[in-house]
Amino acid sequence: MIKALNLLLLLFALPVLGQKTKPRVIVSTDIGGTDDDDFQSMIHYLMYADKFQTEGLISSPYGDGRTADIIRIIDLYETDYPKLKAKDFPEASALRAVVKQGATERAPSKGWSTPSEGSEWIIECAKRKSKQPLWVLVWGGIEDVAQALHDAPEIAPKLRVYWIGGPNKKWGADAYQYLVSHFPDLWIIENNATYRGWFQNYETGKIFDNSAYFEKHIKGHGAMGNDFGNYYKGVIKMGDTPSVAYLLHGNPEKPQEPSWGGSFVPLRHSSRREFTRATTLADNIPVFGLMEWVLKGPDTGPGHEEPCLWLEVSGQKFEGYYEGKGQYRVRFVPKSIGQWSYRISSHIKELDGQQGQFTSTDPLPGTRHPQDFGPLKGWLTDSPAPDLYVGEHQGAKTVNQWQQEFLADWAKRWVWLQEK
Template sequence: MNRFLLFFLISFYSFTLIAQQKVPVKPRILISSDIGGTDPDDNQSFAHLFMYSELFTIEGLVSSPSFGDGNKEEILRMINLYEKDLPKLKKHQKGLLSPDYLRSITKQGRHGAAPYIGYTKPTEGSEWIIKCAKKKDKEPLWVLVWGGLEDAAQALHDAPEIQNKIKIVWIGGPNKKWSANSYAYIAANFPNLWFIENNSSYYGLFSNNNEPDSVKTTDYYDKYIQGAGNLGKDFKNYYNGNVKMGDTPTLLYMMDGDPNHPERESWGGSFEKMTHSPRVIFNGITTTKDTVAYCTVTEFHLKGPVINIPADSACFWMETTLKGKVQKWPGYYLGNGEYAIKYVPKQAEILKYKFTSEVPNFPVQDGVLVVENLWPGKKHNTDYKLGNSWYTDKSDPNLYDGKIQGGKTILKWRNAILMDWAERWSWLLDK
């Protein structure tokens, strides 16, 4: 793209659309990410984080892959790319964080999802969360979770006193599906935790919205990133350069206005209080007469043979199909012939599933469940009762972006967000 035209576009959007509000205090943040695990969008979000690192006091970068092969080495690789581009970035922006410092706070968390009880053993990552939370500081530690909640749940289990020192901003949705047991543990045992549960609004950053004046995520790479340093070259490896960055709304939320007020408008979305987190228990197979809201903790309790294995052992599977591929979710033996599984549907659908096991005489059977598109939906007497500081996607139908609840609370800022970032990418272009 012509460099003059690029400068004009950035200046135009910056003048007409940017609505950032000053953040009262530079926030202390810790990232818990499944980078390298379930979804490569975390790599895009790390590029964004490092390029805006002067805005945050970053205290931890924790690899927490609830599924897949993610590890802290992937965070370190992203830091190496940032280090190569830092000389150019520093010509335009003071205060960007040192790569050596970022390496020093990179820690390995849990590999894999927690069992039915919701926690297991401490990890380097969970212990680092505790250490950062216990620092003497009048400001809270904001734990931004870009994957499963395993390390956050473990930290809370091992040091419950930190619940008043941390605030969690979580990208749920599919991550809640992978991390059902840890989420359930936190909701049941820490209802007064300060918590934003973003199950759908984040889609507004990259939804396939074709408004005429919208900055397109599909050609953003070609227009603004191509040729922009080492981070730019690497960006092409994820979704062929299409912008997804499903976790970046946690950063955007911390960058725009006072994060202590989730109901405000911000680049990272706008949220409303929730007093209950839906939990539905089925004692057996469901049919099309049974419904739950998406992102509901859905428990199936089954009767089966009495076996001699430790309680909380995975011994049966719930099989579902996504885009033609079978996914298997572990179920657990609770003892005395009782079996159970927590499953979280991530979207509205008619869910077909099958329970299987190698346990002799286990009741192998098929079922179906109707999942509705309004969260958190109606109340149940089995729900997790929450305190006064748990927030989630706004339920106003006017704020849906197509089928995405709350999507417009972020979609409305997408042009400003991406054009502001385009200016920083321009610093890395060869001139």
């Protein structure tokens, strides 16, 4: 009798144990912008579209990218769909229906501006009745997330944000300062360096030449496979893909545990330094920390959102703004360790030509500083453990160690698109 009862309980338990609820996902991507790796990442995402409830695909570029770039990849997916439909993949029309245009400009100094179709869609999806959180995978600018939270702060507990920061953080410095200042309890992974384990060689830290993988598993496999070779000649970069892999393998609600998308540690404070003078190499900030220069100039009345000065660093320009009462502010985030030089250009003669230097050091977030943002409760970031570096990239081994496993899993899916 007892054996029969145990068998009956097992039979009832099996369907429950075998089920896995698909995560609700919005992808915010700068596809078509300044870096072609988002095309690769979007192809990868669609190759795993059966694993997610895709609620949004938002175009949020720094550069020329627009929704048409997402639609083009969906068109390729539609060509391949007959070979995927039996495996619970969504129809292309369902994906097109959730493509939205996000912010195309950096946020001004206050960190938010006007709503975009993308930011409004984040709010709409977050307010839907669901027991699941809404995962927002940010592959580029954080502006749409900042705008959505500004317009509807009550959605914050519903969100799980995985942001590929790093170089993107320097472009979104103003939106970042708004988020970290006003939402210290937000559940967010700020992945500034861990993601590099996706394409870095384990021993050397250099970009891994995996073109042989493309030739063997991707080339000639459907419309998406043929298009993949148009980016980096098929060498796999996909720097944003760890955000997707994080939901594929591991427990997403336990970010400190192992997963294909890395493991992370709590970020109790976020590095910030404010200067009211030209800086020198003696001025240090942890890499990926936020720097702010607050400069004095002519008092021309109330502040405004039109940029009036530009910080020039490494051939790139970052807008600065007038805040009123003769105060001007510009922000920057160094994306790597080293020594930096900058120059300020402006039509305001008191500001034009100012220049200086500074030094960025490892690791983030560094020793607690009085100017840092915090205390933070929901934020997570790259592990500073010395044994988890790949080259100079903090935390990258928590992704890199799974490189062969997730590539092997992906290869199985490309077989589905192989010509018969």
